[in-house]
Amino acid sequence: MSLEEFYNKNYKKLLVIPIVVFVLSIVYLTIFSLNHGDILEKDVSLKGGVSATFYIDKEVGLEEIKSFLEKDLGSSDIFVRNLVGIESAQNGYIVEASGVEADTIKSVLERNLYVELTEENLFIEETGSRLGEGFYREMIFALVIAFVLMGVVVLIIYRSLIPSMAIVFSALFDIVVTVALIDLFGIRISAAGIAALVLIMGYSVDTDILLTTRVLKIREGGIWDRIRGAAKTGLTMSVTTFGAMLVAFIFSTSLVFRQMFLIIALGLVVDVIATYLMNTGILKMYMRRKYNEN
Amino acid sequence: MKIKKLFSIRVIILLFVLLLCLIAINPNPYASGLEVKNVGGEAASQGIKHGDVVESINGETIESIEEFNSVIGSIGVNSTFIFRSSGGEVAYITTQKPEITVQIVRTNNIQKGLDLSGGTRVLLRPDVERTVSDQEITNLIDVLNNRLNTYGLSDLQIRSAKDREGTKLVLIEIAGASRQEVKELIEQQGEFEAKIGNDTVFVGSEKDITFVCKDDGTCSGIRNCDESANGAFCTFEFQISLSGDAAKRHAEITKDIPIGAEEDGGRVYLELPLDLYLDGQLVSSLQISEGLKGLETTAILISGPGNGATQEAAYDDALKEMNRLQTVLITGSLPFGLEIEKLDSISPLLGGNFVKNAFFVGFLALITVSIITFIRFRKLKIVLPMMFTMASEVFIILGVAAFIGWRLDLVSIAGIIAAVGTGVDDQIVITDEVLRGQERAYNWKQRIKRAFFIIFAAYATTFVALLPLWNAGAGLVRGFAITTLIGITVGVLITRPAFASIVEKLLSD
Numbered sequence: 189m190s191l192e193e194f195y196n197k198n199y200k201k202l203l204v205i206p207i208v209v210f211v212l213s214i215v216y217l218t219i220f221s222l223n224h225g226d227i228l229e230k231d232v233s234l235k236g237g238v239s240a241t242f243y244i245d246k247e248v249g250l251e252e253i254k255s256f257l258e259k260d261l262g263s264s265d266i267f268v269r270n271l272v273g274i275e276s277a278q279n280g281y282i283v284e285a286s287g288v289e290a291d292t293i294k295s296v297l298e299r300n301l302y303v304e305l306t307e308e309n310l311f312i313e314e315t316g317s318r319l320g321e322g323f324y325r326e327m328i329f330a331l332v333i334a335f336v337l338m339g340v341v342v343l344i345i346y347r348s349l350i351p352s353m354a355i356v357f358s359a360l361f362d363i364v365v366t367v368a369l370i371d372l373f374g375i376r377i378s379a380a381g382i383a384a385l386v387l388i389m390g391y392s393v394d395t396d397i398l399l400t401t402r403v404l405k406i407r408e409g410g411i412w413d414r415i416r417g418a419a420k421t422g423l424t425m426s427v428t429t430f431g432a433m434l435v436a437f438i439f440s441t442s443l444v445f446r447q448m449f450l451i452i453a454l455g456l457v458v459d460v461i462a463t464y465l466m467n468t469g470i471l472k473m474y475m476r477r478k479y480n481e482n
Numbered sequence: 483m484k485i486k487k488l489f490s491i492r493v494i495i496l497l498f499v500l501l502l503c504l505i506a507i508n509p510n511p512y513a514s515g516l517e518v519k520n521v522g523g524e525a526a527s528q529g530i531k532h533g534d535v536v537e538s539i540n541g542e543t544i545e546s547i548e549e550f551n552s553v554i555g556s557i558g559v560n561s562t563f564i565f566r567s568s569g570g571e572v573a574y575i576t577t578q579k580p581e582i583t584v585q586i587v588r589t590n591n592i593q594k595g596l597d598l599s600g601g602t603r604v605l606l607r608p609d610v611e612r613t614v615s616d617q618e619i620t621n622l623i624d625v626l627n628n629r630l631n632t633y634g635l636s637d638l639q640i641r642s643a644k645d646r647e648g649t650k651l652v653l654i655e656i657a658g659a660s661r662q663e664v665k666e667l668i669e670q671q672g673e674f675e676a677k678i679g680n681d682t683v684f685v686g687s688e689k690d691i692t693f694v695c696k697d698d699g700t701c702s703g704i705r706n707c708d709e710s711a712n713g714a715f716c717t718f719e720f721q722i723s724l725s726g727d728a729a730k731r732h733a734e735i736t737k738d739i740p741i742g743a744e745e746d747g748g749r750v751y752l753e754l755p756l757d758l759y760l761d762g763q764l765v766s767s768l769q770i771s772e773g774l775k776g777l778e779t780t781a782i783l784i785s786g787p788g789n790g791a792t793q794e795a796a797y798d799d800a801l802k803e804m805n806r807l808q809t810v811l812i813t814g815s816l817p818f819g820l821e822i823e824k825l826d827s828i829s830p831l832l833g834g835n836f837v838k839n840a841f842f843v844g845f846l847a848l849i850t851v852s853i854i855t856f857i858r859f860r861k862l863k864i865v866l867p868m869m870f871t872m873a874s875e876v877f878i879i880l881g882v883a884a885f886i887g888w889r890l891d892l893v894s895i896a897g898i899i900a901a902v903g904t905g906v907d908d909q910i911v912i913t914d915e916v917l918r919g920q921e922r923a924y925n926w927k928q929r930i931k932r933a934f935f936i937i938f939a940a941y942a943t944t945f946v947a948l949l950p951l952w953n954a955g956a957g958l959v960r961g962f963a964i965t966t967l968i969g970i971t972v973g974v975l976i977t978r979p980a981f982a983s984i985v986e987k988l989l990s991d
Contacts, residue, residue, distance in 0.1 A: 241829055271832070280832075290825075307660045313826035319605065322645045323955040329646060330950035337946035345939045380893050383951055383959045387900050387966070390944035394907055397939045406932055421914040425907040428854045432847035432903060439846055441839045444597075444892045452900070 192412050199469045206466040210361055213368035220371050227367060231376040234324040236317025237286030240293050241271065242310045243278040244303050253281065256300040261288050267376070272441050278309070282443070290314045327382040334386050335359065338393060345397075351404055354470040355396040358462040362392040365462075366455045373454075375447060384448040388455030391429065395422040395463045403471045411475055415468050422463060430456045488987055496980035499972075500874060503881020509590045516550055516584040518567070520658050522634010523581040523805065525565075527697040528574050532636045534567035536584055550584050559704070577699025578801060581634050583658050591884040595891025595961065598837055600830025601637075601657040602664045605956055607649065609819040616642075619650050621817050626654065626668070629813040632696075633667055633805060635659050639889075643956035651823065653956055661827040666806065669822065672815035675759045676782075678770075681735045683756065684728035686811050692780075693723040696808040704800050705785070707793050714796040718804035719785040722811065729778040737776030758784065760810065840895045847899060848872055851906050859913065863988040868909050871981040875905050878972045879965055894961030901969020904944065908937045908973060912982045916989055926990070930982050934974075941974045 195202075221227045232239050250268045257266045263285060271280030285293060290312045298305050315323075339356045346352045366388055370377060402418040403411060430453055437449035475481045516536045536544050539553045540562065557563055557580055564573040565580075596603050608614045608622070619642045627640055637657040644650055656664060674686025684690035695701035702720035724732065742753045751769040758766045766786035786807065788800025848869065856865045879898050883890055912933045919929035944966075951963040 241832065243829075243831075307662070307827070311827045311829040311832075312661065313828070314824065315826075316821075316823040319607075319823040322647075323958075326646050326954040327959075330954040333950040334947040337949065338943045341943050341946050342939075345942070379955045379959050380896065380962070383893065383962045384896075386947055386951060387944075389947050390904065390940075391907075393943045393947075394904065394940040397943070398911060398936050401932075401936045401939065405935070417914070417918065421911055424855070424858050424910050424914075428851045428906050428910065429903045431850045431854050432899070432906075435846045435850045436843045436899060439839075439843050442836045442892055445836075445840070445843070445896060448893075448896045449899075452903075 192416075195415075196412065199472055202465050203469045206361060206461050209365060209461060213365045216368050217364070217371070220368075227371070229371065229374070229376045230320070230324055231378045232284045232286055232320070233313070233315050233378055234320050234327070235286055236315050236320035237265075237284065238288055238290050238293050238315075239282060239284045239313045240290070240297070240310060241280065241282050241312075242297065242305055243280045244301060244309065245278055246301075246303075247279050248281070248301060250281075253283065253300075257283065257285065257293075257296060260296045260300070261285060261292065263287060269443070286317075323379055327379050331363075331382060331386055334389060335363070338389055342393065342397075346400065346404065348404075350474050351400050351471060354467050354474075355393060355400060358396050358459075358467050359389045359392045361462040361466065362388055362455055362459050365458045366451065369454045369458070370451060373450075375450070378444065378447060380444045381447045381451055384451040385455070387452060388459070391426075391452070391456060392459045392462065395425060395459060396467055398422050398425075399463060399467060400471065403475065407481075411472055411481055415472070419464055419468075423460070426456050426460055488984060490980075490983040490987070492979045492983045496874060496976055499878060499976055500881075503878050503885075506881040506885040507590050507592060507877075508884075511589050513587045513589050515587045516544060516547060517587045518582055519585040519637055520583045520635055521581065522632075522636075524574075524576065524578050524697040524699070525572075525580040525582050526634060526636075529569070529572050530565055530567070530580075530582060531569055534569035535587060537566040537568070538564075539566075540564050547584060547586070554580055554582060575699075577703045578697070585658075592880055593884070593887065593889045594833070594837070595889040595894065596655045596657070596826075596833075597828050597891045598833040599657055600828050600833045601655060602659045602661055603656075603824070603826040603828070604654045604664060604668060604822060605643075605824035606652045606654070606668065606820040607823050608652075609821045613648075614650050614818070616650075618817055619652065622820075623652060625813055625816050626652070629667060629672075629809055630654075630656065632813055633663075633809045635664075641957075644953065645956070651956055652820070658830075661825065663802075665822065665825065667809070668820060670806075670810060671761050671819045672810040672813070673761050674811060674815070677757045677759065678735050678739065679754050681731075683732050683735055684724055686815060688814070690725055690728040691722050691811060692725050694808055694811045695721040696805075696812065702804070702808070704788075704797055704804070707797055707800075709793075710789070713789065713791040714793040715790075716788045716793070716796045716800035717785055718788060718800045719783055720804060720808060722782050722784055724780045724782055726778075726780070729780045732774075733776050733778040736770060736774060739770075739775065741772045741775065756782075758786075760807070765807065836892060840892075844876065844895075844899060847902075855906075855910070858910075859917075864913055864985060867981055867984045867988070868906065868913075871909060871977050872902050872905060874977050874980075875902050875969055875973055878977070879969045882968045882972070883965065888961070888964055890965075891961050893959050894965045897962040897965030898969060900962075901966045901973065904940070904966075904970055905973045905977065908933075908940070908978050909981050911936050912978065913985055916982070916985055926986055930986065933982070934979075937974055937978060941970055944970055 217227050254266055254268045258264055265286050267284040269282045271282060294305055342355045343352045363385060398421060399418040403414045433449045433453040437446055437453060440446045518530060518532055518534045521530050521532060538544060542553055544550045559576055559578060561576050563576050563580055623640050630638055635656050639655045641653055642650055643653050676683045704716050705719045707714060707716040739752045739754050742751050744750050750772045752775060755767040755769050757764055786803055788796050788803050790796035790799045852865050852869050855868055876898060915929045915933035919926055948963045948966055951959055
């Protein structure tokens with residue numbers, strides 16, 4: 189059986205895959221938010237807290253730093269990471285903790301590491317919890333507004349409800365499933381990470397628009413030919429962008445970069461499911477009903 | 483095929499825009515030397531300015547930041563200081579250590595944001611219950627700007643922001659300042675009051691204080707240092723002039739205060755001192771000589787202490803305290819108190835590394851995209867124009883950023899990569915449409931038109947999706963929206979049409 193025959197026979201059944209993925213994601217996010225109080229785990233810039241970057245001569249284990257911080261700060265919400273790729277003879281570390289003062293972290297580090305931390309080797313980013321929460325709400329609000337605006341523009345472009353809804357739902361699918369993956373990977377989201385989610389929407393819509401335009405507007409050949417053509421172009425797009433994001437993720441030293449590129453890469457993978465397993469099926473059904481095309 | 487055919491009007495437009503961007507970026511890779519980044523105190527009042535390119539200090543040619551720091555560090559008080567720079571020669575006898583920091587001369591017009599250059603970022607919220615008007619925020623920004631400048635921090639950006647509830651915030655970004663300094667300068671509302679007993683003699687406003695001596699060794703400086711129980715202490719002194727009204731008040735209040743007992747050295751003071759308060763806290767108590775009793779004096783000598791473990795530390799502390807007090811007296815108080823909501827100090831070391839890394843990563847991403855597209859299309863005729871288009875887009879985004887003076891930060895660079903990513907997508911759409919057209923011998927123009935319908939539709943949706951990022955989170959991710967928007971706009975209007983034209987010509991051959 190050729191791929192065409194298989195697809196034409198099973199395109200409705202294939203819709204089950206995205207539906208199951210979507211439902212699983214919703215369930216996972218519900219459980220996650222019950223346990224964590226929110227659908228995303230926020231970093232200190234979005235929930236308030238201190239991020240301290242310091243450079244010292246000696247090498248210290250991350251676990252060791254974590255354990256004395258937990259003990260002395262009386263908090264379990266502590267993250268310690270190495271700084272990679274810095275051009276310095278010293279070792280760099282980043283420590284994140286919420287609900288503590290910058291000066292406290294400084295003195296705890298000094299006491300346990302037996303070093304003096306000054307303006308030259310300690311850099312602190314401190315965010316008040318009220319501001320952090322405010323930022324988070326604003327970023328989520330921006331995401332929602334972006335989603336609505338995108339939907340309106342799609343509706344204006346295609347002027348038909350079902351294909352437009354398919355695009356909008358596909359973007360929603362991408363966001364929801366990507367957020368679930370972010371939680372699953374244990375990523376603590378930053379403002380930049382949420383900006384990356386907005387961009388996923390952009391990329392998601394790109395492939396959907398390509399598909400919808402080829403199937404709906406440029407009606408050459410059978411539906412299968414149009415879908416196949418759009419998929420060939422669309423998958424090339426996704427694979428190139430995915431490749432670029434993956435390489436960028438692997439070789440970036442900045443944590444801001446790494447998070448953004450990882451999130452975009454995840455979103456691109458999710459979008460393949462949304463576009464080619466879900467959106468194609470919906471469009472095919474729509475074309476059959478409306479234009480009786482096969 | 484003739485090369486000439488490639489230069490369609492669309493390609494010429496692209497080349498022209500690239501030329502404009504080259505002018506905007508103004509690369510000058512051979513520029514070298516150091517320029518003044520921040521200058522304050524005496525050095526500033528003697529005429530040394532931000533941006534002056536350093537030539538020599540006291541005849542010694544300066545070539546590196548280390549060299550500069552060691553030479554400037556060796557200059558103490560009462561020494562000759564001859565500073566030669568692009569701004570001319572400044573020479574004087576120091577009454578304080580020169581407060582100058584330098585940076586390597588910029589080799590182009592692209593400005594780096596705080597997370598790439600290092601520095602301090604503060605986000606402030608007015609500490610008042612009522613709503614603050616736009617005018618009040620403008621005033622606040624003026625006073626803050628003036629205060630930081632007077633203190634000697636000139637490389638700074640201040641702007642207002644708003645959260646979703648409409649609360650106004652103020653965002654300050656300062657290159658090369660210490661966290662502690664910034665905190666102290668900003669947390670002080672700066673309400674100054676001088677009292678004798680419970681009576682106010684004068685307050686820190688232009689009405690009462692007509693002149694504050696700063697950076698002038700004849701009426702301001704560190705006067706004496708001595709050992710103390712905990713190390714050392716130094717005393718600063720500077721002169722201020724009172725208005726006639728304030729002087730009258732001084733006379734009124736002091737005339738009723740009894741004269742105290744004679745002290746060691748035969749000096750006699752009034753029983754009550756002149757207490758100086760800053761934001762309700764006692765900074766210094768000055769004894770009043772008996773000769774001033776009931777006198778309308780306009781010249782007042784303000785003094786105060788600085789402490790430290792060593793004399794040098796005490797000297798620096800006294801200098802800092804004096805500078806702060808002078809700054810507050812000159813620039814007046816803030817219209818209201820401020821609460822620090824966010825205070826970030828960012829390492830310049832890390833930022834410098836990020837820039838290099840971003841170039842490297844960008845290059846790798848470009849190579850990756852080229853390899854994947856080559857595997858798919860197997861034609862250098864397609865891949866080479868694609869690489870050219872991607873590189874052009876990066877260059878144009880940088881050019882526009884330089885032109886509008888946008889400071890590139892990390893999220894801006896991520897935005898560039900994202901924009902180029904969508905660019906590649908569009909080029910693939912164009913290429914596929916052109917190739918398909920070739921297979922079926924359709925009309926080229928029709929093909930490209932179709933490709934551009936898809937591209938414009940995708941552009942419109944991404945454009946509107948990015949807009950809400952503009953103000954979210956005090957505008958700290960605005961850079962992402964800006965560079966992506968510039969990139970995709972330039973893409974649909976300039977680079978992708980040019981790409982379509984090039985590919986069309988190359989493939990039709």
